[in-house]
Amino acid sequence: MPNAVDTKCHVYxxxxxxxxxxxxxxxxxxxxxxxxxxxISGEVNVAYIKxxxxxxxxxxxxxxxxxxxxxxxxxxxLTEELKQKIINKEIDFNYLVRRGVIExxxxxxxxxxxIALNENDVTGRHTHLIADTASMFGLTVNISALMxxxxxxxHAIALNFNKQSQGLYAINYxxxxxxxxxxxxxxxxxxxxxxxxxxxxxxxxxxxxNFVVALSTYYGYxxxxxxxxxxxxxxxGLGRSALYRTYPDEERRYPGGQQDHLKIPPPTADGYxxxxxxxxxxxxxxxxxxxxxxxxxxxxxxxxxxRFLEEQTSFGVGEEKSRxxxxxxxxxxxxxxxxxxxxxxxxxxxxxxxxxRSAKIPELGDKFASRQAQKGVVSLIVDERDMPFSKDGIVPxxxxxxxxxxxxxxVGHMLEMLGAKAGSLAGKHLDSxxxxxxxxxxxxxxxxxxxxxxFDKFGDEVLYDGRTGERFEARIFTGVVYYNKLYQxxxxxxxxxxxxxxxxxxxQPTEGKPRKGGLRFGEMERDALVGHGASxxxxxxxxxxxxxxxxxxxxxxxxxxxxxxxxxxxxxxxxKGNNLSKLxxxxxxxxxxxxxxxxHILPRIKLKSD
Amino acid sequence: xxxxxxxAEGEPVGVVAAHSIGEPGTQMVLRSFHSAGIASVIxxxxxPRIIEIVDGRKKxxxxxxxxxxxxxxxxxxxxxxxxxKKIEEVKISAVLERFEENLKTGVMLLYPNKEKMxxxxxxxxxxxxxxxxxEGIDASLDGDAIKVKVKEExxxxxxxxxxKIRASIVAGVKGIMKVVVQQEDSGEFYLTTSGSNxxxxxxxxxxxxxxxxxxxxxxxxxVYGIEAARILIATELKNTIEExxxxxxxxxxxxxxxxxxxxxxxxxxxxxxxxxxxNSVFARAAYEETVKHFTNASIxxxxxxLTGVAENILIGKQIGVGTGKVRLxxxxxxxxxxxx
Numbered sequence: 001m002p003n004a005v006d007t008k009c010h011v012y013x014x015x016x017x018x019x020x021x022x023x024x025x026x027x028x029x030x031x032x033x034x035x036x037x038x039x040i041s042g043e044v045n046v047a048y049i050k051x052x053x054x055x056x057x058x059x060x061x062x063x064x065x066x067x068x069x070x071x072x073x074x075x076x077x078l079t080e081e082l083k084q085k086i087i088n089k090e091i092d093f094n095y096l097v098r099r100g101v102i103e104x105x106x107x108x109x110x111x112x113x114x115i116a117l118n119e120n121d122v123t124g125r126h127t128h129l130i131a132d133t134a135s136m137f138g139l140t141v142n143i144s145a146l147m148x149x150x151x152x153x154x155h156a157i158a159l160n161f162n163k164q165s166q167g168l169y170a171i172n173y174x175x176x177x178x179x180x181x182x183x184x185x186x187x188x189x190x191x192x193x194x195x196x197x198x199x200x201x202x203x204x205x206x207x208x209x210n211f212v213v214a215l216s217t218y219y220g221y222x223x224x225x226x227x228x229x230x231x232x233x234x235x236x237g238l239g240r241s242a243l244y245r246t247y248p249d250e251e252r253r254y255p256g257g258q259q260d261h262l263k264i265p266p267p268t269a270d271g272y273x274x275x276x277x278x279x280x281x282x283x284x285x286x287x288x289x290x291x292x293x294x295x296x297x298x299x300x301x302x303x304x305x306x307r308f309l310e311e312q313t314s315f316g317v318g319e320e321k322s323r324x325x326x327x328x329x330x331x332x333x334x335x336x337x338x339x340x341x342x343x344x345x346x347x348x349x350x351x352x353x354x355x356x357r358s359a360k361i362p363e364l365g366d367k368f369a370s371r372q373a374q375k376g377v378v379s380l381i382v383d384e385r386d387m388p389f390s391k392d393g394i395v396p397x398x399x400x401x402x403x404x405x406x407x408x409x410x411v412g413h414m415l416e417m418l419g420a421k422a423g424s425l426a427g428k429h430l431d432s433x434x435x436x437x438x439x440x441x442x443x444x445x446x447x448x449x450x451x452x453x454x455f456d457k458f459g460d461e462v463l464y465d466g467r468t469g470e471r472f473e474a475r476i477f478t479g480v481v482y483y484n485k486l487y488q489x490x491x492x493x494x495x496x497x498x499x500x501x502x503x504x505x506x507x508q509p510t511e512g513k514p515r516k517g518g519l520r521f522g523e524m525e526r527d528a529l530v531g532h533g534a535s536x537x538x539x540x541x542x543x544x545x546x547x548x549x550x551x552x553x554x555x556x557x558x559x560x561x562x563x564x565x566x567x568x569x570x571x572x573x574x575x576k577g578n579n580l581s582k583l584x585x586x587x588x589x590x591x592x593x594x595x596x597x598x599x600h601i602l603p604r605i606k607l608k609s610d
Numbered sequence: 611x612x613x614x615x616x617x618a619e620g621e622p623v624g625v626v627a628a629h630s631i632g633e634p635g636t637q638m639v640l641r642s643f644h645s646a647g648i649a650s651v652i653x654x655x656x657x658p659r660i661i662e663i664v665d666g667r668k669k670x671x672x673x674x675x676x677x678x679x680x681x682x683x684x685x686x687x688x689x690x691x692x693x694x695k696k697i698e699e700v701k702i703s704a705v706l707e708r709f710e711e712n713l714k715t716g717v718m719l720l721y722p723n724k725e726k727m728x729x730x731x732x733x734x735x736x737x738x739x740x741x742x743x744x745e746g747i748d749a750s751l752d753g754d755a756i757k758v759k760v761k762e763e764x765x766x767x768x769x770x771x772x773x774k775i776r777a778s779i780v781a782g783v784k785g786i787m788k789v790v791v792q793q794e795d796s797g798e799f800y801l802t803t804s805g806s807n808x809x810x811x812x813x814x815x816x817x818x819x820x821x822x823x824x825x826x827x828x829x830x831x832x833v834y835g836i837e838a839a840r841i842l843i844a845t846e847l848k849n850t851i852e853e854x855x856x857x858x859x860x861x862x863x864x865x866x867x868x869x870x871x872x873x874x875x876x877x878x879x880x881x882x883x884x885x886x887x888x889n890s891v892f893a894r895a896a897y898e899e900t901v902k903h904f905t906n907a908s909i910x911x912x913x914x915x916l917t918g919v920a921e922n923i924l925i926g927k928q929i930g931v932g933t934g935k936v937r938l939x940x941x942x943x944x945x946x947x948x949x950x
Contacts (some may be wrong), residue, residue: 137731531625533932543926586926599901601908 006294009048011055024048024055028112031057036070036100047108056108063602065104066135067097068115068128076119077101102131104148133435134196141434142196144371145482146412146419146442148434154373154410161369163372165484166241167207176244177341177353182360184209185240190371190482191423192416194433200546208371209238210424213417214388214463215405215477218380227376228399229362232384238364238397239485240570243492245340249300249327250351258305260325262286262350265303271324278326286352287337294334299354327354331514332494334358365490372413374404388463388472395466396478415442417479418459423450423465424480469575507587518545547587552580558604560593581607615861620935622919624869627862631847634856635660637649651790651804653825659850663843666870666878667725673806675786676823681798683816684833690791690799693816698780698789700730700776702737711772713765718772732781740780747775783810804857808833827876836871843876893920 010017021027028048039149044059070077078101085091096102100196105113105128114140115128123130134142140159141147166182173183187206197203211233218228223467229238251260263285264278277298282288285301293299304325309311329335335358342352359367362378369375389395405413418430419442423430426449439443447457460475493513500516502509509518521541529538552561554572561572561580570580583605596603615830617623619659653672654662662670673769677697683689707723722734738756741749758775762768785807793799806826812819824830825846831839844860844867851858869884877883881898888894891914893901906912907929916922919929930933940948 526923527625527629530622530931531629532928533620533622533934535928535930535932535934538923539926539928539934548926563786584926586924589925593926596904599904601904606913 002578009053009055011057011084013057014060014148015056021055024079025050028055036103038098038100040096040522042103045104045106045109047112049108049111058106058108063106064138065106066110067102067104067131068113069102069131070100071116071122071126071129074122074124075127076122078129085112093344103171134433135193137434139196139200142194143200143202144197145190145192145194145432146372146415147436149410149412149415149439149598150372151409154408155376158369158371158373161373161375161484161486162207162371163451164486164488165369166342166487167484169206169207171205173244174339176186177248177339177355178244179246181244183242183244184485185242186203186207186237189429189481191420191480192430192432192482194431196433210420210480210484211238211483212394212396212480213398213400213479213483214461215402215417216388216399216463216472217401218382218399221380222376222399224401225376225404226379227368229378229381230384230387230395230397231381232387232395233397234362234381237370239366239483241360241485242362243335243358245330245333245358247299247327247329247354247356248351249302249353250345251302251349252304252350253347254305261303262300262352263303264301265324265326266322268323269324270306273324273326273328277328282393286340286342289337289340291337292334293329293337293356295329295331297329298326299329299337299356300352302326303337311490332491347589360489360491362485363490367396367486367488368483369486370413370483372410372416372481374400374408374410374413375486376400376404384466384467386466388466388476390463390478394461394478398481398483402477411439413481414477415439415446416478417477417481418443418446418450419460420480420482421478422446425449425453425455502547506591508550509546543584543586548584549587551583551590553583553605553607555579555581555607558606559602560590560605583607620930620932622931623865625919625931627865630858630862631845631851631866634851634854634858637856638851638854651788651802655850655853660847663827663846663850664866664870664879666827666876666883669875670806670826672804673785673826673829675803675806675808675811675823675825677801677803678821679801679816680869684798684800684818687791687799689816690801693814694789694791694801696730696814697786697801697811698730699784699786699805700732700780701777702741702779702780705730705732705737705780706776708733709776711769713768716760716762716768718758718760718775719752720758720776721754729848730781737780740778741775744775744778764913765861783807783814785810800869831876836874836876839876840867840871843870889918890914890918890921892924893918896924897919908928 007021009022009027011019011021011024011027025048028046031040031044031046035042035044041059044057045063045065046055046057050093078096082091082096082101093102097104105411107537113127115124116122116126117130117133119129128360131134137147137155140162141155144155144158144162147158150158167184168187169181169183170176184207187386188209189203189206190208191210193203195386217223222228234240251262253259257453264281265272267275273296278301280291280297281301282295284379286297287293287297302325303322306321306323307463333356335356337354338357339355340352341355342350345351362368362381364378364381366378367375368378384395387395388399404410419430419432422445430446432442443458446459449598450459451457459477459479461478463472463476463478464470465472495513495516495517497509497518498510500518511517511520524539526542529541552563552570552572553559554575554577556563556577556579557572557574559572559574561570569578570582571578572580593603611884631798635657638660651672651674653674654670660673678684679690683693692710705722705726707721707726709721710719712718719731720737722732722737727733734751734756738749738751741747741756741758747760750757760768760771760775762771785805786803788804790804791799791800792802806823806824808824808829810820811817825842827839827842827846830842838891844863845867847863848858848860851863861922866879870879877887879885885897886894890913891903891907897920907914914921916925916927917930919931922929922934
């Protein structure tokens with residue numbers, strides 16, 4: 001039985017309780033009425049939640065809101081008269097919002113609304129009519145093309161690829177010093193686009209190119225998600241981009257009056273890299289524009305004071321020692337110095353920014369993706385003469401394996417191929433805003449354009465094998481797709497090692513590309529070798545190619561000793577004797593013994609001759 | 611045929627077993643789902659059940675039994691129902707309509723519900739007789755009600771006693787919470803029970819005493835012995851894995867069961883069982899609680915013969931399995947010849 005407390009309806013404003021009302025539903029209606037009349041700001045949203053009998057009023061920022069046409073008594077408020085006025089450009093969208101024809105609902109208020117998707121569906125129970133069916137999608141889906149034909153899960157994947165695409169991220173990129181940036185050499189506007197895409201102005205800094213795509217295999221080179229590229233197209237600039245990387249440095253001041261100096265370090269400096277490394281620096285110790293640089297080259301020469309205070313030498317205060325603290329180009333990279341900027345901070349320290357540009361021409365292993373969540377890795381770049389060609393001499397830029405399509409259900413990919421092909425023949429951009437047309441209408445529209453230009457209306461082409469000149473038995477679906485070049489490129493990842501640096505503490509190989517590291521042979525990999533009983537392979541991995549160390553162990557005490565190279569004999573520190581044997585163990589084990597000793601436990605190694 | 615399955619000398623069967631169970635285990639879902647609508651007994655399934663078995667838990671989360679009936683009973687549904695009534699545990703509170711407590715005098719009046727009693731085949735007389743047998747209680751029939759008088763005097767202990775009395779069992783086997791009758795394709799009925807009590811079930815007439823199945827490993831060990839427990843561990847593992855639609859060779863599961871039971875008691879796989887009782891200090895320290903094992907080893911002056919796999923990987927020697935098991939040896943007399 002509801003008691004007096006329960007009958008009260010709590011009212012929350014931006015999540016904080018502000019009072020009670022008797023009838024929450026009526027209260028919410030009253031607020032809505034006032035909002036539509038302009039008494040309350042249009043940005044206020046209110047929702048009555050029947051289940052818990054609460055009214056939630058939201059007026060804070062950060063809510064995603066969608067425009068809806070208000071429906072009253074089974075009739076849309078957007079009358080024929082108003083529609084005519086819009087067509088005559090007498091009124092605009094904002095007028096409709098001000099006059100209470102269109103209002104914005106947030107996620108919570110949408111729960112109270114009964115929204116019709118079509119004006120003909122409106123009944124007396126409806127409260128709203130959707131202003132634009134595309135508004136049920138978010139921005140990321142809307143800026144893509146023909147996404148309503150794809151499986152829902154693909155939208156999220158497509159968004160991820162879109163985020164990773166290279167393009168023209170900012171028009172003033174030449175004046176910016178971003179830590180790292182990619183610029184596509186020849187970005188293109190997609191042939192198929194949507195209202196949202198144009199509205200947010202993405203067509204002014206696009207992030208992809210229109211590729212001619214044939215749905216075909218190529219001698220097994222595009223199995224799974226591999227793609228085959230046309231070398232001719234690559235040479236003409238397809239997918240070519242530039243990597244800009246900025247190397248900043250500054251003359252830092254240290255306590256005690258010392259400071260860094262930007263200059264070519266003297267050979268006496270600690271950590272001097274050799275005369276050769278500094279050869280490209282100018283007089284001021286900073287590299288100059290237009291110089292080709294490669295791995296190991298110094299970009300900014302800098303001398304820093306030593307890390308620790310020096311001991312007094314017998315000659316009093318000796319020559320001030322210095323430490324080389326220069327900035328070098330990253331390992332495995334090369335390029336051209338694009339720009340050098342010298343300036344001062346507010347603290348009057350000199351700062352330098354050197355921007356290096358390196359061309360990234362598509363190569364084996366680079367990743368491309370269409371807007372339909374179809375990613376692929378370049379597996380082969382074929383000479384143009386070996387690619388399939390059509391009777392018109394059209395050679396595809398990219399060969400996509402047809403098996404990519406059925407399981408992923410990206411029907412939009414095929415529609416885009418067809419539509420963009422029609423658009424490129426007709427020489428115009430075609431609209432693909434979600435829910436504007438049915439699939440059949442699209443096919444009819446595109447097919448008509450294609451037939452007008454003498455092409456097959458379903459986009460099929462008779463192709464000839466570039467290697468033999470023979471005609472392919474099957475006709476091959478060919479079209480144009482907007483492809484993004486993603487920033488996952490082999491040149492940024494490739495890494496090999498046979499010998500290299502080791503960690504100081506454990507003497508095991510370092511980890512990671514910047515440290516020229518090895519690949520970790522982890523616990524599970526180790527278990528696999530154990531499971532195979534491959535004991536020598538395991539020993540090679542874990543010892544010979546890792547932290548093998550020669551250790552002298554006392555035959556009497558079992559303690560680790562050392563080799564005295566002056567007396568040319570091993571010494572045990574416990575018994576001061578010389579009766580020791582040489583062992584080959586992993587340095588990590590020696591370290592473990594040392595650590596055990598540090599906790600006041602003496603491990604002894606008892607040796608037994610075989 | 612049998613030779614086909616013999617493993618080679620030095621084959622690391624334990625590691626292979628671990629891989630063969632572990633890899634499919636990654637595909638098993640952590641949460642188990644129950645199929646709705648089918649009358650069945652709740653059991654743990656999937657990964658949680660495997661962990662339960664391998665950890666050697668004293669009591670499974672959902673113990674259950676499969677009870678088969680003697681030939682005279684198994685095809686007659688009425689008789690099956692009789693057995694069911696004898697097995698299912700009935701608490702006094704389950705057959706009550708209402709009760710009245712007098713905490714001052716220590717008298718409680720229990721009013722049984724006729725329908726509920728009929729369902730379990732109980733009369734008020736049975737209840738009062740049962741109660742009268744209990745220590746410190748006077749129970750007698752008082753019209754519709756059963757009058758219970760307890761000896762306790764202070765209010766608190768009277769109250770706790772009352773609660774205990776209402777929770778006491780009037781019929782059935784202790785620990786058998788729910789019984790579901792199921793039918794084989796052949797038409798034979800059998801019972802699945804939630805809760806396990808092998809000894810209790812054995813005393814019931816009509817139960818086929820030779821084919822009682824319980825999933826309570828420790829109870830099976832107590833009643834039937836360690837060999838039965840070993841087989842149960844292996845079959846339970848097999849059934850749980852196969853339920854997920856994964857096949858693992860039975861030999862791997864048998865090896866796990868063997869390793870858990872070969873000492874005569876059930877040992878868990880892990881820190882408190884098999885892995886924690888390894889001979890090698892380094893092997894134990896490499897697994898868990900490193901410092902504890904080193905300090906204990908120093909206190910007791912332990913030796914590590916460096917024979918196991920983990921130790922030899924640590925120091926960088928060849929491991930003693932597979933190709934590392936065999937060595938070249940020269941006879942002493944041959945050696946003398948060579949030395950000459």
